[in-house]
Amino acid sequence: MPHKNIQIFDTTLRDGEQTPGVSFTPEMKIDIARQLDRLGVDVIEAGFPISSAGDKASVKDIASLGLDCTVCGLARVIKADIDACIDSDVKMVHTFVSTSDIQREHTIKKTREEVVEMAINAVEYIKGHGLECMFSAMDATRTDTDYLISIARAVEDAGADIINIPDTVGVSSPPTMRMLVSDVYRSVRIPIAVHCHNDFGLAVANSLAAVESGASQIQVTMNSLGERAGNADLSQTVMTLESVYGLETGIKTKYLVETARLIERYSGIQIPPTQPIIGANAFSHESGIHSHGVIKESKTFEPGIMTPEMVGHQRRLVLGKHTGKHAVKKILNDAGLEPSDKELNAILERVKDLGDKGKKVTDVDLYAITEAVMGEVAHTEKRIMLEELSVMTGNRVTSTATVRLTLDGKPYVGAMTGVGPVDAALKAVESLVDGNEMRLKEFRIDAITGGSDALAEVMVGVEDSKGRMVTARAAREDIVMASVEALVNAMNRLSAVPKK
Template sequence: MPLVLPPVIINDSTLRDGEQAPGVAFTSPEKIAIACALDAAGVDEIEAGIPAMGGQEIGTLLAISEAVERAAVIAWCRMMPEDVDAALLSGVERVHLSVPVSDRQIRAKFGTGRKDVLDRIARVVPYALDRGLTVSVGGEDASRADSDFLKRVVVAVEAAGAHRFRYADTLGVLDPFSTYDAFRALCAETDLELEFHGHDDLGLATANTLASIRGGATHASVCVLGLGERAGNAALEEVVTALRETQGRMTHVSLSRLGPLAEMVADAARRPIHESKSIVGGSAFSHESGIHVSGLLRDAGTYEALDPAIFGRQHEIVLGKHSGGAAIRAMLRSLGLESDHHRVAAILDAVRARAIRCKRAVSVEELAEFHAATMAPHVGIFGGTHAEARV
């Protein structure tokens, strides 16, 4: 029998790293509502905030911990006892302790060297464990760290008692090939759970996340809509769908919940979802090209590798410059209207002319008007000859 791999665990950081996107600031009620929506969607872990920010953030974390029913709520902390103390006030049972691991960031942040990082791990992880918290550790800027030192860090994390190491591509410098190699190397060094946290500076965050899973990572860190600092993070909707489609790897996330969840986050972030955004964009399952629509009407699989129904959606035929006769006939039938070949050709001319002039899709109401014009005796659609195309 084929080996059945366990579901990939999804750690969503929309409320922490996502909110660090320039200009994004969620209110406490918005954070609570998003956390509940993430929980309802099946996200396993919610990185809900940074308690060291102060009383308001601590209060929000408390409220999220009380409201969420299933997902684990995690507080993000620096590798500092003071941050752990703040987390204890927030009602969480789990913390993520982050520490820089590249020489450049160690020097810039601490003014020290590698030994200091190992000492901090050995000191702060047990400090959190002794206070009843479950601990994961993140290696900030791991993608630019010395590979041998990174292995020492992972060994130190395991020895200190943490249950997971997060490999952070903080500046988004990796490609899928180097990501895969990095995780194969880490898997040879440790039995810890391994998580990947990817940024999208090169547009590779989702691809790198998939490569990390193939390389042995058990957990994926994501944000709804890829929200996050600079170019953002790996997008939740892309990662869970692509894992399923390209690797046959399941998650606990309900694909039908992705659309409403994305809309909620977009509204709170004041960042509209781009029409062509994969999975959740308005045009993700829309078709205009005549060749595509003709094939789609015969067999949806000709031009849809993803079934929109699994996302609670359906495909849409859009009328525009690139439409063909098959689309016109199909749309007319949906309105209960029939036309012969010559009228369909005339209507198609009118649709294309209107789309070019107005630079938008042509509505079904306009289509009905064009059809009505063809039915009027001695009157062309354009109020004259078809060739004039005055719309």
């Protein structure tokens, strides 16, 4: 039977910083330590003090913060390493040595008996200084089980407070981990921790299997940072323990997303949208059936035992080719927009059109489309109707645009040149409505989706002879068309403004 309370040992500042390309500044480490303490982790492995003067200074700074959690330093079974931890004022020393034959023979070049002796000496030295001691048998999952048990018993007799079983190269499977932890658990009296790497994507599963067999502490990192493919992810591990297993971790889960984003910002490694618990898509729904369901009752297409509020997330209705009218209406209504059925259908059509072209439709896209559609539909009696637009560009600066439009029910055609296709098109429109004394005053364009075929949002401001100005927006993949639509929409709006 698993323990009811599972401790969370966070090694983001140590193993997490060993992620290729990641390096935290001392100030970042302080911020991370405080955030992890706020999150409620039991132990923070603040660093490897012997590795550098900077790391030692950071560990000491973190140890001096007066955090509620235990601050730990890492050390090999070497006196100098342990002394560096002691000098850093940590409460716990995590000492380790390779125990698998492959690592023992090719790295430290020691016999099994020498390794046991080194481990015992290190533990006794740590305990002699009145500190908590965790002992790790590095590469435990590739270590002979009988030998692993013998070294575990030896360090227990030497005074170790907890034994850690690392899956250092991530080769274990849940059944194997379950059996190994069970064997060690039955052989010692002190608590067992596990440290699982994610080389085959099994770090969280292996950690949970260890808990099933008696482990009472799990070593994790935020956002699954760590050597190679990383470590067991804190958020996934905690939420599975609490929501699926019904166990307690003491983690204030409402800070999970907040903490994950801090680590994302400081590490420079983006959280994948599909990352469980903390990813942007974790509580997002695009399908019309799913969206309709969660609008009525969130448990229809979400776990129920875990809500976005529990982890500091938000439920989102995502737009795309699978989107239904209920989702679009809900998003717009929440934003204070009340499109008519006609407008809503037009908005939905454009959203689906973008989705069919393989585009991600963001909330910003929707609002831009809505602004454009509601601006068009709002004026049922438009003075200006765009009928056709064609643009010719060459290998020189000058472009030529031809516009055909209807003004007050009469057809007009105009052509102008410009320094580019957008400039030429806007000038062509202005040339046809110049008699109404409206001119382009402001122009701004933003690419609001990625890629060379990005959705462009254009905002224009049009002013009349009395100084009245109206702004309008349009959003399309074609930048020239979006610019002309925005200009025409603004001119129609300005024409509708009562003249005083």
